[in-house]
Amino acid sequence: MSETKERLYVERDGFCAEASMLLMALAVVFRLIGSIGRWDDMHYLLTQVALPVFSGLLFLLCLLLFSRRAFWTTVVPVVLGAVFFIFRIMSVENEWQIVGCIVLYVAIVVIFALCFYRKNLKWALAAILLLAFAYHVAIEDLPVLMDLEHPVSFVDGMQEMSVLAIMLSLMFVCLGMKKDGGRAKPEPAEPETPAPEEIAAEPVPEEPAPEEGTPVQEEEISSETLPVLPAEESSAPAAEEESPAPEDREEP
Numbered sequence: 001m002s003e004t005k006e007r008l009y010v011e012r013d014g015f016c017a018e019a020s021m022l023l024m025a026l027a028v029v030f031r032l033i034g035s036i037g038r039w040d041d042m043h044y045l046l047t048q049v050a051l052p053v054f055s056g057l058l059f060l061l062c063l064l065l066f067s068r069r070a071f072w073t074t075v076v077p078v079v080l081g082a083v084f085f086i087f088r089i090m091s092v093e094n095e096w097q098i099v100g101c102i103v104l105y106v107a108i109v110v111i112f113a114l115c116f117y118r119k120n121l122k123w124a125l126a127a128i129l130l131l132a133f134a135y136h137v138a139i140e141d142l143p144v145l146m147d148l149e150h151p152v153s154f155v156d157g158m159q160e161m162s163v164l165a166i167m168l169s170l171m172f173v174c175l176g177m178k179k180d181g182g183r184a185k186p187e188p189a190e191p192e193t194p195a196p197e198e199i200a201a202e203p204v205p206e207e208p209a210p211e212e213g214t215p216v217q218e219e220e221i222s223s224e225t226l227p228v229l230p231a232e233e234s235s236a237p238a239a240e241e242e243s244p245a246p247e248d249r250e251e252p
Contacts, residue, residue, distance in 0.1 A: 007180050008116045010065040016176025020169045021063055027165035028056040034158030047087040052162070055080035063173070074173070075113055081166060082109045088163075104132065108170075115177060122174045129171040136164060 010017045010058040059077035063115045066073050082105040089101040141160060144152055152160075 005140060007071070008119060008174045008177055009068040009071045009180060010063065010173060010178065012063065014176055016172045017063060017067060020172040020176065021060055023165045023172065024056050024059050025168035027162045028053050028060075030054070030158045030162035030165060034155050036155060038155075047084065048159075051080060051087070052084045055084060056166070060168075070115055071177075075109075078112050078170070079109055082106065085163075104128075112170075112174075115174070119177060119179050122177045126171050126174040129167050129174065133164060133167045133171070136160075136167070149158065165246075233251075 012018075012149070031049065031052050035045075038044055038049075055077040059074060062071075062077060063074045085105050086102055089098055090100055091109070092101075108125065110127060111121055113123065115121045144150075160202075
């Protein structure tokens with residue numbers, strides 16, 4: 001019996017994949033710009049610069065090289081990105097917000113991995129990422145931007161733009177997920193044995209007809225090879241001598 005396997009993939013030349021790669025590249029650039037002047041803190045350098053930059057570049061590499069053949073490799077940078085978000089949320093003072101965000105990040109990783117078994121989960125994951133994006137913009141970013149007494153610095157703004165770009169990048173890659181419909185593994189072909197009727201019906205090869213203008217050589221038949229037929233014995237008596245006619249007989 002042949003086995004059928006379905007693979008989850010993303011069209012690299014499609015709109016969703018290109019949008020996702022562009023946003024992730026922007027997230028890496030924004031993160032590098034936002035870390036200017038903070039290279040002295042080793043913990044910040046590892047958790048807030050090296051980790052997100054490495055996970056973003058790895059995500060781009062997986063989409064460029066394995067978007068169709070091995071899309072499952074993108075799970076690794078997604079996990080690394082979730083670790084980065086957990087480190088980032090630790091600086092918040094509200095404990096309930098920390099717990100809620102950690103649960104959200106873990107749920108995103110789990111649902112992303114489950115999409116390889118149930119493709120329809122991509123809609124739920126895309127909705128979660130869209131809600132998280134809307135929450136960041138409406139609840140966290142707008143009040144800060146409206147506070148004219150404490151304006152946001154350029155460096156902090158680049159860091160927040162990096163976070164928003166990562167969310168949108170994951171959302172677009174979720175929308176671009178497809179399944180190839182399954183491919184059956186070919187079974188080894190067995191040699192076919194012809195049926196007895198087919199063997200009997202095989203045509204006998206005919207001898208090629210002589211070409212025109214070529215004299216046909218007739219076989220010489222010797223008389224010795226022919227069977228000697230016995231002479232027919234005549235049933236009639238041997239021819240008698242002619243008796244004299246009655247007129248020629250002498251009278252005594």
